[in-house]
Amino acid sequence: MTYDIAVIGGGIVGLSFAMQAVEQFPHLRLLILEKEAGVARHQTGHNSGVIHSGVYYQPGSLKARLCVEGARAMLEFCARNGIPHEVCGKLIVAADTEEAGRLEDLRERGEANGIAGLRLLGPEAMREIEPHAGGVRALQVPGTGITDYALVAAKYAEIAGTRGADLKTGAAVLGFQNSAGEIVIQTQAGDFQARYVVNCAGLYSDRIARLAGHDPGLMIVPFRGEYYDLVESRRELVRGLIYPTPDPEYPFLGVHFTRRIHGNVDAGPNAVLAFRREGYHRTDFELGEAMETFTYSGFRKMARRQWKYGLAEFRRSLRKSEFVRSCQKLVPEVRDEDMTPGGSGVRAQALAPDGNLVDDFRFVPRERFLHVLNVPSPAATASLPIGREILKMVEGKLNH
């Protein structure tokens, strides 16, 4: 049989799209192809679990709009489906007066993005909220929440399934063939036919675009984020979420403390270049994938500009004492012995040929494909509106 749409990737983005597509078009024949034995095994199952409010993102960007809408939608979805979640609020802490100046800008940005309730706090007020936080000032973001995105994605998959979508696991996509009006998708689990393909393959989305014969115009570069867990007896040091003031020169949010929805507290993630796309451990290395990164002109340009950050991240990854020092800027009482190695995740970050990280979400339609090529954080938060946007983009194609 020929499916109307095949979705490649059973992560939170592909599943959100699949669920909304079969909800809106009950007769749609939709197939989800996932290479692992279950859904949410990569970025979706290895993240901080934060429902971001949207303060950080450039006003007018897709990230800003879809994050603000997505946070509301995520809280409603979790409430409706019995998925554990909590609006615990967040403090973004300034370590010194220079960072305090940047917090003002951040508040303006957040307000421009439509976020209500942002408050700049002095040391006393901030310690009423987080008694152990360090720093000279803080921006309170009261609407930030937490959840478990693996559970959210599993629910998307369940709803999609009950509405008729087929999910094939263990079905790594290996290639495509065009044949009169349809695409033959070759997978480890056999061939499937579809009229349209939505590529949501996360860390491999650029590779899938190339397999389809399309130049993605960028490369996915994997950045591993490592976490440490606070030992149980010291969890009281953190009530909600404590983040640093972001460095405008640095593309990631910086190591932060996160109270998880299941009760533990962790610190992380750092951002270390990984030598394998699914390289969750320091020693993971895959020659072909590492060479692909190193020989990419965009990577070499980025490395020339950002090598100091890169080296600092490697040092912080190798030396726990450096990691703990970053954490002490946020919570001075935290000590080396309070932290034990935790999990890790790998970010699929798109890098442009000019050496800049692609900042905004990026969707690239080509022939019978839509390639979802850059959906890093806050895409878990924004997954419902992202799925809806993809649906808007492919809706017109369904009748051809």
Ligand SMILES: Cc1cc2nc3c(=O)[nH]c(=O)nc-3n(C[C@H](O)[C@H](O)[C@H](O)COP(=O)(O)OP(=O)(O)OC[C@H]3O[C@@H](n4cnc5c(N)ncnc54)[C@H](O)[C@@H]3O)c2cc1C
């Ligand atoms: C360390 C870390 C912390 C983060 N923290 C947050 C946060 O707090 N809040 C937030 O909103 N966002 C956060 N994010 C971002 C968020 O997790 C991602 O943006 C989101 O999960 C992306 O979902 P996805 O479906 O695109 O990718 P994925 O979840 O990676 O899914 C892609 C899927 O495609 C499959 N696939 C790949 N290749 C093939 C193939 N050839 N054939 C078939 N299937 C294939 C993979 O197995 C995978 O299941 C974080 C990310 C990381 C890594």
